[in-house]
Amino acid sequence: MRKQLVIGIMNGTSLDGIDFVLTEIHKPLSSKQKPKAKFHAEKNFSFPAEMKSQLARAARHELQVKDLARLHHDLGRFYAECYKKLPPAFKKAKLIGLHGQTVYHEAPRATLQIGESSYLSTVSGKTVISDFRSADLSLGGQGAPIATLFHEKILAGNLKTKSRVAIHNLGGISNLSLISKKGVLLSFDTGPANMLLDLYIQSRTHGETAYDHSGERASKGKIQEPLLRQMLNHTYFKQAPPKSCGREEFGESFLNQFKPNLVNLDLEDALCTLTELTATTIAEAYKRYAKPLPEAIIFCGGGAHNLFLLKRIQAQLPNIKIQTTLDLGWPVSSIEGAAFALLAAYRFWEIPSNYPKTTGAKAPALLGKITKSIR
Ligand SMILES: Nc1ncnc2c1ncn2[C@@H]1O[C@H](COP(=O)(O)OP(=O)(O)O)[C@@H](O)[C@H]1O
Numbered sequence: 001m002r003k004q005l006v007i008g009i010m011n012g013t014s015l016d017g018i019d020f021v022l023t024e025i026h027k028p029l030s031s032k033q034k035p036k037a038k039f040h041a042e043k044n045f046s047f048p049a050e051m052k053s054q055l056a057r058a059a060r061h062e063l064q065v066k067d068l069a070r071l072h073h074d075l076g077r078f079y080a081e082c083y084k085k086l087p088p089a090f091k092k093a094k095l096i097g098l099h100g101q102t103v104y105h106e107a108p109r110a111t112l113q114i115g116e117s118s119y120l121s122t123v124s125g126k127t128v129i130s131d132f133r134s135a136d137l138s139l140g141g142q143g144a145p146i147a148t149l150f151h152e153k154i155l156a157g158n159l160k161t162k163s164r165v166a167i168h169n170l171g172g173i174s175n176l177s178l179i180s181k182k183g184v185l186l187s188f189d190t191g192p193a194n195m196l197l198d199l200y201i202q203s204r205t206h207g208e209t210a211y212d213h214s215g216e217r218a219s220k221g222k223i224q225e226p227l228l229r230q231m232l233n234h235t236y237f238k239q240a241p242p243k244s245c246g247r248e249e250f251g252e253s254f255l256n257q258f259k260p261n262l263v264n265l266d267l268e269d270a271l272c273t274l275t276e277l278t279a280t281t282i283a284e285a286y287k288r289y290a291k292p293l294p295e296a297i298i299f300c301g302g303g304a305h306n307l308f309l310l311k312r313i314q315a316q317l318p319n320i321k322i323q324t325t326l327d328l329g330w331p332v333s334s335i336e337g338a339a340f341a342l343l344a345a346y347r348f349w350e351i352p353s354n355y356p357k358t359t360g361a362k363a364p365a366l367l368g369k370i371t372k373s374i375r
Pocket residue numbers: 011012013014015016017170171172173194195198210211212213214215300301302303305306307333336
């Protein structure tokens with residue numbers, strides 16, 4: 001089969017919900033050719049409140065085995081429930097790529113994505129590919145980043161000889177892939193994107209406001225320079241890539257460390273300072289590790305809706321063109337889901353899809369495990 005409709009499903013560290021992305025994928029006809037992909041549709045589902053709070057607890061490593069096992073199956077059933085509510089166009093897909101919810105990541109020792117795939121396979125009658133990271137770990141890799149395939153093959157497309165672009169995901173965490181004609185040069189997590197902003201506004205508004213829409217509130221605040229400097233002292237920002245981070249580094253414990261300074265601030269000033277932390281650590285990551293600087297940064301992920309954040313990044317990197325994936329026909333919230341649709345197609349075609357140079361694996365690997373339905 002040359003052309004395939006594939007559903008990719010992603011729920012990231014932000015716990016803002018599940019993105020289902022319907023993608024049309026064309027198989028490369030030779031190893032020299034690139035695959036093609038086209039965005040068809042997306043649908044987002046929020047987690048039921050109880051499940052969200054259990055997922056947050058799981059991510060903080062607070063659950064007992066019994067509760068984690070239950071959550072693994074509850075989430076699996078929830079994927080299947082969401083599937084039933086998808087618009088009819090989605091049902092034409094033959095294949096599903098399911099990332100699952102990361103609840104633990106300590107690469108290369110262990111990684112765990114939960115959300116049992118059997119329910120989705122049974123309800124949809126389709127083949128589901130999941131557990132995309134373990135095969136890379138088995139070869140000594142980090143199992144991350146793995147959206148690199150989509151970034152390079154689909155988004156960076158046909159670059160001119162000398163050009164360099166970055167694909168930059170602003171989820172809970174901020175991650176970049178620097179790409180030239182020769183392929184992926186570098187890919188790593190720069191630090192927080194939205195996670196600290198979300199946690200802070202949620203705690204100050206007692207859960208009423210989930211995030212700072214467009215960065216409007218932060219844009220009304222003032223940067224608290226001494227606090228910003230203290231936050232920038234975190235050792236993670238001083239490490240050279242390859243490196244990856246998560247809620248462990250930039251979640252509740254990071255905010256708690258600065259709580260005495262943060263609680264006394266106006267909400268706007270605190271958000272402004274946290275936004276500046278994200279913008280500065282992103283700009284510094286480019287200046288230190290991505291020289292010569294790329295001509296353009298193409299942003300994706302929910303943080304690409306944060307216009308104030310993009311403005312602050314542009315202010316610190318004035319010579320780089322700032323774009324979003326929407327300029328290429330992909331809604332910013334569709335990229336991670338579409339990346340797992342592409343990875344599922346590669347597994348189905350039995351083509352390796354990790355990038356040993358960026359994950360640190362010893363060899364190429366087929367990523368993902370297959371769950372087939374009898375229907
Ligand atoms: N309109 C918006 N304005 C500002 N931030 C937004 C907007 N929409 C989404 N976000 C941010 O993006 C986050 C979700 O991004 P996402 O790419 O789904 O991250 P993850 O992969 O971690 O789930 C939200 O929690 C929020 O912080």
